[in-house]
Amino acid sequence: MRRLQFHPCGSFKTSYHQDLHIFSTDFGRLWMGIGIVLLFGVVPFISNSYMLYIINNMGIYAIAAVGLNLLIGFTGQISLGHGAFFGVGAYAAAILATRGNFPFFVAVPIAGIVSAAVGMVFGLPSARLKHLYLCIATLAGQFIIDYVLVQWEALTGGAEGIVVPSATLFGINLGNDRAFFYVIFFCFVLMTWIAVNLIRTRIGRAFIAIRDNDRAAEGMGIPIFPYKLLSFAISSFYAGFAGALFAYYTISITPEPFNLWLSIEYIAMIIIGGLGSIPGAVFGTIFIVTLNEVLSHITQYLMNIGVSAGAAITIAPLREFVYGLTIVLFIIFEPKGLAEVWRIVRSNFRLWPFSY
């Protein structure tokens, strides 16, 4: 093994290929290796069942959040329909598993592709519309998909939902939390790796060009409509993939969780985490899932104290209040999100003692 290089004394890159490296020093690569070892080797064994449940949820939401960040943060198209695509993926996987008897590792990607197709349909308005009109169109799309999921009873089982058979992969039963942990986080690592590399390729650069100024991008020869559709398709694929995993994880699915609130949660995740940065999406997911858990615990704790038990029933809506307050405070005081905070902390250490 060659010697590890931690602090660059200057910029000694001699080719474009070197410039495109994700980690410029070995520090990042080392920590990446340690992180993966910790994630796959240590975490599933030291966490109890409840923590595993939360971490699994984080993993699933993180995949969808990364997809949404590709759409909003890198291509600049606002979509309020992400929760609906998540639901479409979940239902597609459920239907494929129950009606078509597809095995787990086939149903999940196909569900992603179905979701990508639906996403492309709802991305069609983006040809002529910009910014706020697209935002409203996707809002309408969210409601329409919600309605269809409930009403199309022949396919989706209406309000009662579908029960998904337990997943098996190469004969191993994936019913319990720990086995599913490996599946979820393997998929998470894979999808994040794909996303990070997508940004570095031609497609990613086209996305960023469209975000910054789409008329100029078209003037430079990037056909914006196909790339916008592609962006919608990719982000919906991520959402559908995550939704399919979600369907297998929570064995029975109903149309109830896939509403506007879920879409708003996703957007909150990537805004709090940081638009336009893949680690930001992950940070945001961790933050929002943790916030949800902390607030539920606080309301439950307060409900159990005798003193405020009477008033405690009404404390539950304070959860919404705190949620909204967090979003508002983050946007006013740190609009670039947690990724920016992380960057400042890191560069503080890197530039010490000149870190002002």
Place this chain on the structure above:
Amino acid sequence: MDFFLQLLVNGFSLGFLYALSALGFVMIFKSSSVLNFAHGELMAIGAFLFLVLSAWADLPILAAFALTLAGCFTLGFILEKFFLRPLIGEALIQVIMLTLGLALMFRGLLLFIFGGDTQDYPAFLPDALSMKWGVIQIPAVYVAAFIIGILFLILFGLFFKYSSQGIYMRSVADNQPAALSLGVHVRRVFALSWAIAALVCAMSGIILGIINGINVHELSSIGLKVFPVVILGGLDSIGGAILGGVIIGLLETFTGGYISTSLREIIPYIVLIFILMVKPYGLFGLVEIERV
């Protein structure tokens, strides 16, 4: 035939209510180009404030009304100063998320203070206002809504066309740097437009509360239904908001009456998508021509 006429009248009244709600929305958009997702919650705040003042504090109706409007006016100022001003120049998604966050905050606060049940105002409208044409019933509250709506329309039409503040608002909506360079006090225009919009929201909230009872969830969902109305009418046109509201109201009641009640909730959104594909700037909106 009677059923048809009753549906027609109901649809027209419902549409007018939507139009009143859309008025505040268009006003905010016209002056500061912000999509206000907290619209439903602002209406709820107005409705609940009126409830508190008239029912719990037992003030006379007109005093409670005036105080509610004044309170919401101040709320609009406060919202603009503390929440919107730091975001001038930021990306649109940030502003949208901010209004969404504000909506969540208000909804949580209102649910916490008042609970999720439907409350009612004490009846104060004179019964003489209700009209009856043969079989068709028009309850007093719809007539009141109509009268107040027409009054507000006329007032705001005149305000925007002839008063200096109104002209400042239109100029800022049209081209902000140009208005700034001509000496228009843009910050004051923003603050005033949010304050007036909050006032109109309070107005619509009170009327909706009289008709349907005050319920936070219902008012929030009406706040979301404002979007099809303003897209149909054109995001920056007040007359378009009125027309769009009436069309959507009629469409909803006819769908509910003749086709199915569950489709009734979703048909405005289908119309929304259709309009966005066919005529994205709505019936009366200003067309921004982009030739690429």
